[in-house]
Amino acid sequence: MxxxxxxxxxxxxxxxxxxxxxxxxxxxxxxxxxxxxxxxxxxxxxxxxxxxxxxxxxxxxxxxxxxxxxxxxxxxxxxxxxxxxxxxxxxxxxxxxxxxxxxxxxxxxxxxxxxxxxxxxxxxxxxxxxxxxxxxxxxxxxxxxxxxxxxxxxxxxxxxxxxxxxxxFAAEAGASEVVAIEAAASGRPDVAEASRVVAGGRGLGAAENWGLLEAVADAIPGAALGASRAVVDAGWRPHSEQVGQTGKTVAPELYIAAGISGAIQHLAGMNSSKVIVAINKDADAPIFQHATYGIVGDVKDVLPVLAEELKKIQN
Ligand SMILES: Cc1cc2nc3c(=O)[nH]c(=O)nc-3n(C[C@H](O)[C@H](O)[C@H](O)COP(=O)(O)OP(=O)(O)OC[C@H]3O[C@@H](n4cnc5c(N)ncnc54)[C@H](O)[C@@H]3O)c2cc1C
Missing domain, CATH: 3.40.50.620 (HUPs)
Incomplete structure (x- = not known):
């Protein structure tokens, strides 16, 4: 070669x-x-x-x-x-x-x-x-x-x-030119590249509850936010955060799926994650079949406790 x-x-x-x-x-x-x-x-x-x-x-x-x-x-x-x-x-x-x-x-x-x-x-x-x-x-x-x-x-x-x-090296000219790229500044890494992802689904209940997920992401260094398509379709989160068949494919060390059912199209984007933590109030949710660790409970109860405990570890 x-x-x-x-x-x-x-x-x-x-x-x-x-x-x-x-x-x-x-x-x-x-x-x-x-x-x-x-x-x-x-x-x-x-x-x-x-x-x-x-x-x-x-x-x-x-x-x-x-x-x-x-x-x-x-x-x-x-x-x-x-x-x-x-x-x-x-x-x-x-x-x-x-x-x-x-x-x-x-x-x-x-x-x-x-x-x-x-x-x-x-x-x-x-x-x-x-x-x-x-x-x-x-x-x-x-x-x-x-x-x-x-x-x-x-x-x-x-x-x-x-x-x-x-x-x-001299760049070749193209027939078109990008004059500016304006990215929505989230201050977090791209979900497709992050080694830790905290993702939420319809189980979060409303866009206003995303703060619960953000608090967990804030307590994990370098964590990106992800979302299911249901959430993106509802307009709660931007498409740039969507994980799955029609979103981004991710393979982080840690993927936390909160209030996500585990539909095949979502799994397609994240089931290569090394450690999957699922939080769902339905013990029979399909996501648990793919999870390394499962927490059966309401995200509104579990996420604040998780954020608090993670913060303690960071400190
Ligand atoms: C062609 C095609 C492409 C698709 N591409 C994608 C894709 O790229 N990504 C994607 O994600 N989906 C995709 N979908 C959609 C997919 O089939 C599912 O509809 C979607 O993933 C469901 O999102 P969800 O898990 O957030 O919502 P739901 O399926 O509604 O699940 C919500 C979950 O939250 C749990 N829950 C509810 N309330 C609480 C609570 N208070 N506490 C804890 N848990 C709770 C419920 O038990 C449930 O398991 C695609 C579908 C099609 C047909």
Missing amino acids: NSILVVLETRNGALRPASLEALGAARALADAKGGSVLALATETAELDLAQLGSAGADQVFQCERAQHSAESSAATAAKLAQEKACDVVFLAATVRGRDLTPRIAALLDTGFAADCTAIDPENMVFTRPVYAGKALLQVRVTGPVVVASLRPNFFSPANRSHQANLES
Whole structure:
């Protein structure tokens, strides 16, 4: 193998954690098959070369450009992949990664494996969950370059002592330009990337009761808020927090499901979580069949006690 290119994702000048995981996957592949790991930031960002080197990168390329645009970023990544004769291109399967992956594959005249959760380096076969996680697809890309997007929280950054080299790279122009991105500032991490998620369902009863859930999230460092579709459809929470088949797929270390029944479409988005804590007043709720720990009780009673106890642990 010659080299593997990882297209980094930055937002407001900061690197997204899922990009470090993609670098770790690339490092593991390069260690197994030989070759170097290149990383590309298609927009100006504060890059920590020791962090990128530790996660797996040998060489980092950076464009001097204010704002990401899908067309331009894909063209830039494809150009670098061609110039450096890369055999593999990895991206994180985030919203942006899902946008870029097929564009890059098309520009390189190859195929891609989307939303992968495992890699068999020997046979270059990627695992991809389909049908809401009920089946696992084994995908091999037969085109000249292997392009794949990797699901966040399934791969780990490498942990080595290495400082990556930095080089600048000229961005390709696109036919459209993003002039600004205005995100609703929640102050919490993205639910798809957080290692701890506190999610609520219709059992919370009303949007006004979300404070009960927020108090629990506040007591868990780095916790994101999640929601079931019922809650999003009711307008209690934004769609960006929805977990499930038509929302985000998460795989945190800890997933607290409060007042969520455990419908198959919700499970599809979170049943890879390492530890699942379910709180539901119905002892027969399906979520309990998937929970590591179950609390049968009313969320209005349980959540304040949980928040209080978690705060004590923090202190
Ligand atoms: C094509 C399709 C795609 C879908 N995509 C998604 C998706 O991406 N994500 C998703 O979540 N859903 C999705 N759904 C909807 C899904 O089928 C369920 O309707 C939804 O997940 C239910 O949300 P819920 O668990 O919050 O509500 P409910 O099913 O109403 O469950 C509420 C739960 O709260 C419990 N409860 C009630 N009051 C209390 C209380 N005071 N204390 C404790 N527990 C209490 C109840 O016992 C119940 O188990 C999809 C459906 C379809 C058809």
